[in-house]
Amino acid sequence: MYKHCDIDDKYISLHDCHATKVINENGVLTFVFQDGIWIAQGHPSNIVNKILRTDVAEVEFYLESGDEWDITLYVFEEESKKTVREEWRLDKLMECINGGKCTLEFLYQYKGYNSVIIECMLWSDKKPYHRECVLKLSLKGVKYCWNDLCQDKEW
Secondary structure (H helix, E strand, C coil), X not given: CCCEEECCCCCEECCCEEECEEEEECCEEEEEECCCXXXXXXXXXXXXXXXXXXXXXXXXXXXXXXXXHHEEEEEEEEEXXXXXXXXXXXXXXXXXXXXXXXXXXXXXXXXXXXXXXXXXXXXXXXXXXXXXXXXXXXXXXXXXXXXXXXXXXXX
């Protein structure tokens, strides 16, 4: 259990945060951020006038129909001076992240009615070291959870 959970991301950012674990259970896609997520000043749990990173955090995406049809992941790779878009299944992403082969860095988020599109980057220690990707989710809701803010980890 976490000390803090929020369904409003007004003061929360995943920008430059790396997911190090993915769980897909009971219609909830959960990303674990070992190095935390950003909590801005103005959030009730942030009494400091600075944007701070949390300790380990989880973000739970409540899928609209509760299955993998709500998840689309496109990964882009350079091949012979062309960019090729490949659609990855969730199990491939989970194997990559949970197996320690890569992390998923969240960059930018675009929200629509019951949906979110996240521009992200897959990072690994082997070639290709990074690959652009786009994660599309059909959602009922999102929940952000963490315990403490790290005073020494400012934006």
